[in-house]
Amino acid sequence: AQKVIQVWSTTSRQEGEKLTLDCSYKTSQVLYHLFWYKHLLSGEMVLLIRQMPSTIAIERSGRYSVVFQKSRKSISLVISTLQPDDSGKYFCALWEATGGNNKLTFGQGTVLSVIP
Amino acid sequence: GALVYQYPRRTICKSGTSMRMECQAVGFQATSVAWYRQSPQKTFELIALSTVNSAIKYEQNFTQEKFPISHPNLSFSSMTVLNAYLEDRGLYLCGARDVSQNTLYFGAGTRLSVL
Secondary structure, eight states: OSSEEOOOSEEEEEOOOOOOEEOEEEOOSEEEEEEEEETTTTEEEEEEEEEEEOOOOEOSSSEEEEEEEEETTTEEEEEEEEOOGGGEEEEEEEEEOOOOOOEEOOOEEEEEEEOO | OOEEEEEOSEEEOTTTTOOOOOOEEEEEEEEEEEEEOOOTSSSSEEEEEETTOOOOOOTTTTTTTTTTEEETTTTTEEEEEOOGGGGOOEEEEEEEEEEETTTEEOOOOEEEEOO
């Protein structure tokens, strides 16, 4: 069974709109973190947001925010005022501390196209 | 800031040959390095997690015999794909863990094509 679920595989929006990318996860661990990454065409994986149990750190400030619902095991990435440069593939990832190892599991990713 | 350099960016090898990719962490100490593969039309799969001074832990379907990893210090790791075949094609990412930030930073990836 998938541990990290991103419902949309692709989506497109007009420039200037706001977008919410949903992600749900499954874990039995008490200690876990959540991340949103953007995968660029160049191959680079850019960290956008880290969500720790009680705090949040936005690595790329400005138009990114999250809606974190811990009881529902859901974390959504919100991008406001979309720009063409926001196009790319977005991955939600779950980091679990299990038996001394930290394992990062990715969702399937969502491809975003922003139409100018 | 924390940076991870990964090279080569692209490589093509003949079926049955091997290729090595390297990962360099700059600006932080990479106590752990995770190697991932994204096969065509798939998400990123963890190959193995390497921690300095600890045994390397391989995920199911991946073995040391096929993907030997070296992690000699807190800034460098390498992985070799031995006897590469078509099913080994894809984008390989190294993620280096910055303990102080409890975050995984990724290199730009190595795209492997197999002829």
